[in-house]
Amino acid sequence: MNIQKNSKDKIGFQKLIAFLGILLFIGKIVAWKLTNSDAVFSDAMESIVNVISAFMGLYSLYLAAKPKDEDHPYGHGKVEFVTSGIEGALIAMAGIMIIYEGIDSLIVGKVLNKLDLGIWIIAATAIINYLLGYISINKGKKENSLVLISSGKHLQSDTMTTLGVVVSLIIVYFTKIYWLDSAVALIFGVYIIFVGYKIVRKSLSGIMDEQDPELLNQIIKILEANRQIEWIDVHNMKIQQFGSSLHIDAHITLPWYYPLRDAHKEMEKMIVLLAKKINRSIEFNFHMDDCKPTSCSLCQIKDCPVREKEFVKRVQWTPENVTNVEKHSLE
DSSP states (O other), X not given: OOOOHHHHHHHHHHHHHXXXXXXXXXXXXXXXXXXXXXXXXXXXXXXXXXXXXXXXXXHHHHHHTSOOOSSOTTOSTTHHHHHHHHHHHHHHHHHHHHHXXXXXXXXXXXXXXXXXXXXXXXXXXXXXXXXXXXXHHHHHHHTTOHHHHHHHHHHHHHHHHHHHHHHHHHHHHHHOOTHHHHHHHHHHHHHHHHHHHHHHHHXXXXXXXXXXXXXXXXXXXXXXXXXXXXOOEEEEEEEEEETTEEEEEEEEEEOTTSOHHHHHHHHXXXXXXXXXXXXXXXEEEEEEEXXXXXXXXXXXXXXXXXXXXXXXXXXXXXHHHHSOSSOOOOO
């Protein structure tokens, strides 16, 4: 199986996340046994989700790195959206579990032990989690990997929970007000549910090929800034994401009298431009359209030998007209 270098890097980093996740989970279990804190227990249970998600992310990166085959002509990149969605759901479930444990503790009540040692252990796991999450998010953005970004956000959301636990343990240690431990856990349980929802929402948008306004604007700005007068218009543009790869469909309107070879060269110019400016693997499916008399009023070719109407004005390319099915027209 052919796996590109950047895919190997992502897989290697995800292995590190999985390994450290196991170690951090063990550390939190030790802290729970020492303190008897329900908040620490909830934080430890949330770490189980970290470990499961890390291994799911590892599998999805491995699968997404596989080349196209007969059964998957667009590759396997969509699996990243699926596993990321499951991870988001697990995060939300962990938040619900934390809320449940917090309410139970408020009702039943508990006495905590060895809080000083527990605070140091939990604080250390928080620092490691945050740094690992920060690195994972930056690496994911750089390599356009939803899995690494989701893993990083999950780790950082776990950090927020852990910090809440640390704060509550410190307060309880000095005040002996034990119910504060559970109250703080409730607050961060709600926060974790919100983080999980956002990850699930983003994953579903990728699975359903929902338009990414930021990505579309980036592509249109590149085309507008480097626009050639021969490119009369670009329309019916659609963008699909497959993991870190893109598939772009579009129609480009060119002078109808151009020989096929010349028209193809103009289309290739646009493809090469986007391939160079966008730091992602891209598959293009461009269609060449011939210009119509209605195109004359916006065509900027001054020496056009077959012009039927006077040039009126240059139409700026926008998300609205570039994604429109019809050719651009002033009529």
